[in-house]
Amino acid sequence: MSVHIDPVCGMIVDPEKAKYKTIYRGKVYYFCSRHCLNEFEKNPEYYITHGPKGMPHGQS
């Protein structure tokens, strides 16, 4: 099984079970939660270049 890392919080995500995912620049990204996905969608370039930053808090 390939290992995928949530680009926002850095958690390991199982793509088979991941509910939240998106595609950006031809690559699929998996997320542990909706919060992380939302955070990523706001500024994908930032997370791709800077790497995971930890859990975003209090966003809706």
Added chain:
Amino acid sequence: MAVVRERLRLIGVDCPSCVYSINRELAKLGCVSNFSVDISSGEALIEYDDSGCSLGDIYKAVRDSGYDVVKEVAVFSVEDLDANLARVVEEKLSRARGVFECRASVSTSMIKVIYNPLTIAQQDVEKILLGLGIEFEHISEEARSGTGEGEHRLLVRRLTSFAIGLSVVLFAILSVFTGLHIDSYVYFLATASVIIIILSHDIIFRGYKSLLKLAPTMDSFVALSSTISFLFGVLSLSNTISLGNEIPVSSFFEASAGVLGFVGLGLYLEERVRRRAWRDVEEHVKRLYSKARIVSNENVVEVNADRVPLGAIVEIRAGEIVPVDGVVVEGEGYVDESSFTGEPMPIHKKASTRDPVLAGSKLVSGYLRVRATRVGNETILYRIVETIREAQFYKPRIVRLADKIVGYFTWVVIGLGIATALYWSIYVGDVSKAILFVAAVFATACPCGIGIAIPMAVSIAVLATARKGIVIRRGDVFDRVLETSVVLFDKTGTLTIGSPAVKEIVFLDGNPGADAILSYVCSIESRSEHPIAKAIANYCNEKGVELRQVEEFEHFPGLGVVGRVNGITVAMGNAELMDRMGIELSNNIEKLLKEIGERGGTPVIVAVEGRPVAVIEISDSLRPEAAKVVSYLKSLGLRIGIASGDVQEAVKHYAEMLKIDFYYYKLKPLDKVDVVKKLQLNGEKVLYVGDGINDAAAISAANIGVAMGSGADISKEAGDVIITSNRLTDIVFLIEFSKKVRRKFLENIFWALIYNTILLPIAAGALYSYGIFIKPELGAVAMVLSDASVVLNSLRLLK
């Protein structure tokens, strides 16, 4: 121009982003200068320029954004509400302070006012109506739900009186033909008459009431004929007057019992149809509103959907019906809103934009948590149902024409009766002959001959059309169909088949070849459950495309799918998916996408290994018979229009293809009602053909509403006509058949009139000096025969 300040209480507002989405809708109005909300209480203060927009616009904007305001509803019934008065009422009330919305319906003679209880009270609304010089009656909530115990008892009453009436008439006919008169039966008949008169007291009361108002109806004649003959029967039975042996006393009772019994059956059937229709609607709504799961602190409690507190969070899983109106606060998914929009394609809803969802729509895939803003009888679905309910509330004028003719006829007969009585009792001086001839006049001139001329033709016609898969719900349909001047069609599911299908696949270059591309496409789409994927999968099935092993499959809601087949990456979806994949689209492809959009289709781009190789056009397709039906209607000189919830391009495409006179697009269910009403105000008689809940209200508002059978149950309940065969050509049949039925009406009335004009003077004793006169009993037989001829003539419609 004045700035108005209005205090509202908002429902469901819990966060600044909610206020933002309401603000966004309000900004579109361009007249709101200030809008401030206290989020904790939902109290809002709004300032707007009343020359730019009305409180109604603001109300609509708030509801469109998925929230609601605290409000109250008052419904009034008005006698003789015409299109003009309805417009005046709507205009005046819609502009009145504190009124959110006012709808006046000509077809139901009802005025419905939704108002802001923080600003005005019901009395204020009533004052405005009184100021307009309108007489009205307020209808309470219970009366509107209107399926009380009382109605059930009424049905029993009608059936009982029919059963008794039938046996009385059968007995009397038997005794006339066999010449047997058994005296003691007279008492049985008298008792029967008494029972029937008591059971039908409401018809008699109504009949005399309209007679006193000098507007006699069929009820009046039924009342006159039955009570007068009953009175004579009683008088002669008690020996107060002597009629000699010429008239058996039984025929008086027979006449009164028979007439009331048969009229009772007609009323019973009518009431049964209405009651059952209404029960179906209620049940349908109950099904939709089954249960809701409320989430609080990660605990889930299941409650009845109409008991969800406003502001509660409700969870909805894939495949479930949305139980409340509200806004998405968590999750995302595809929601099938075809009940409201008629469009079969599910819509992507997500929390980040606080998308609104409506009770009665279905979550096809995904998971949503929704904050409830409207529950139970506040939901949009319920409002649509209520419109239908109001349509059921008024008394259908099944025998309008018959009523009119019988009205004149009644005066003639009453006059003739009086003249006969005066002539024979005073001029000739023979009281017993006077009574004999008056009785004969009434027995012979039983209203049934004319009264049943139309209802009979109608019932036979209803039977005949039902065998063809057309259910007629209201008796005056045949007559009103022929008055139509405009035919308005819903698009999706009515003029079109209503489900997406692959229309064309454009292969962009030869590599890797059409067969290989198809094989990739079909293999991957077989994994998806999206409606577009299903359309493609159907196409693959038909073509017998061989499926390969799918190694990876990802579905991106709102974008498309990406998968791996034989180690090759295949992406399928919209332009945004391609953009995110980093795949460039050439100008040619862009042009193709635009063209497909203009045709009202949905394009799906297929990319193999990062290169676009094909574009699949998915679209709904026209019913094969649509063009034929439209050109037939045009040949009758009717104007044809489309009222659709779809986007402009798609509607325009089909309108041009079918040479439709005019079209409206992006309509919400109640917008369709407005379109119908606007046409009606211009004096048009509108025949509306639709399917789906989104058409139900328009179907109710139209002069004739036709529901296509594939549609949702609710719209069927709204229609005057239901086409269960799902064939559009049945509209042609309906019109042609209505012409036939009208001919039958006229024939029946003609024969009934001929019969009455010849026999009534004889019954009145005009030819007595030649020894020719009609005994009441023979008059009754002649009446029965004339009825039979009407029935037989009507039966020929079944051929």
